[in-house]
Amino acid sequence: MFGIPVCVQPWFWLTAAILSWSAVDIGFEYLLISVACILVSILAHELGHALTARWFGLRPMIVLHAFGGLALDVGGLRERWKRLCVTLAGPAAGLGLWLLLSFIFTPGLAPIQQWNYALWVLLFVNLYWNLLNLLPIYPLDGGQISAELFTWADPYHGLRRTLQVSLVFAGFMAIHGLILSKGASPAYRSWFGWIPGSTFSAILFGLLVLQNYQMLQQLPARRGYDNDRLPWGR
Numbered sequence: 001m002f003g004i005p006v007c008v009q010p011w012f013w014l015t016a017a018i019l020s021w022s023a024v025d026i027g028f029e030y031l032l033i034s035v036a037c038i039l040v041s042i043l044a045h046e047l048g049h050a051l052t053a054r055w056f057g058l059r060p061m062i063v064l065h066a067f068g069g070l071a072l073d074v075g076g077l078r079e080r081w082k083r084l085c086v087t088l089a090g091p092a093a094g095l096g097l098w099l100l101l102s103f104i105f106t107p108g109l110a111p112i113q114q115w116n117y118a119l120w121v122l123l124f125v126n127l128y129w130n131l132l133n134l135l136p137i138y139p140l141d142g143g144q145i146s147a148e149l150f151t152w153a154d155p156y157h158g159l160r161r162t163l164q165v166s167l168v169f170a171g172f173m174a175i176h177g178l179i180l181s182k183g184a185s186p187a188y189r190s191w192f193g194w195i196p197g198s199t200f201s202a203i204l205f206g207l208l209v210l211q212n213y214q215m216l217q218q219l220p221a222r223r224g225y226d227n228d229r230l231p232w233g234r
């Protein structure tokens with residue numbers, strides 16, 4: 001696609017189908033529409049990263065696995081501003097598509113029910129996937145950005161700060177997903193109901209909490225690591 005190799009792994013289809021499963025209630029074709037819209041949305045995001053990386057002379061490849069994914073060594077870019085550009089380009093592409101779609105189409109007005117549904121999924125996934133991705137949770141895009149900024153401000157403790165902030169946000173999102181899936185109180189909903197959360201997101205952010213905790217445990221042995229590049233690669 002645009003000269004960039006794209007590989008879609010079975011895990012991607014499985015995860016997209018699980019996320020779209022409730023669509024079966026209104027018809028099997030809606031499940032397929034939802035999976036197709038998730039594919040388009042994640043591709044737009046990853047293409048944002050990949051095209052920017054190619055612009056800077058890298059040779060990126062898109063591999064869609066369970067939660068999106070780009071096979072790319074951004075660490076191959078020596079300049080921090082270039083790495084920041086590549087990281088920001090993903091959410092920028094997704095939010096750009098969201099803006100474009102919401103300007104062109106008015107949900108609910110298309111003559112065909114299926115088109116309305118497709119538009120609704122595209123708008124929802126493009127907005128929330130990219131906003132969630134911008135949370136300072138490592139290794140999401142927002143976490144990569146905070147890692148760049150923290151290690152820039154303090155090369156010796158930057159990674160520790162990044163992971164500490166990441167743990168707090170991932171922990172909140174995990175507990176939030178759990179609370180919403182168990183049925184939150186009206187008071188909780190009025191404060192935090194606008195943040196999407198589900199059993200699925202609780203598991204996803206719970207895994208990130210574990211990953212971040214393990215990374216923090218590994219850090220002391222690497223104290224003094226003052227290179228720009230993160231020790232565990234990307």
Ligand SMILES: [Zn+2]
Pocket residue numbers: 045049090091133141
């Ligand atoms: Zn991304």
